[in-house]
Amino acid sequence: MMIPDNFEFYDGKIGWIDASKEAGPGNDGCPDQFEIMQYTGLHDSNGKEIYEGDVLRDENGDLYRVKFDGGQFQPLLRYGGTQVAIESIADMADYSSVIGNIYENADLLEERNGRNL
Structure with missing residues (x-):
């Protein structure tokens, strides 16, 4: 990058x-x-910048893809074959960490062992 x-x-x-x-x-x-990739203007819990396309892991181990849609950045959580916007990216930035992005780590969002990854 x-x-x-x-x-x-x-x-x-x-x-x-x-x-x-x-x-x-x-x-x-x-x-x-x-x-x-667009910068969200936010940092994760480790101080790393969050960009559109990043994959975030929250404190529960759930993974989210950051997407710019409808004029705002949204964290999308995968439920089966559907990705759903859960909350504001600003609300979850402090308790999540960037673990990769969809360009270099596309496999992070694949569903494994029944968990929403």
Whole structure:
């Protein structure tokens, strides 16, 4: 994950991303090579920044995916094949921790052993 230096917009869409060398070789600034994640402005119980797409674990061991929807960030809990918004992300940030994200750790949200993961 990295913080880009600059975005260029064309017709209201991101057309180019200036990224420092940390983006790695072969990344020429084309936005199709990047997943844009929005920062929620919040920190988890360990002081780590929370971004859209992060996976949070609460004090009960339940896992949530952070999503921006309807003009706000929401923690989504998986019940079977459905993900349900439970509460405000601001309300749960202090008692949960970021354990990964859906881009690098998609398997975190798979259902295992009957638990909602």
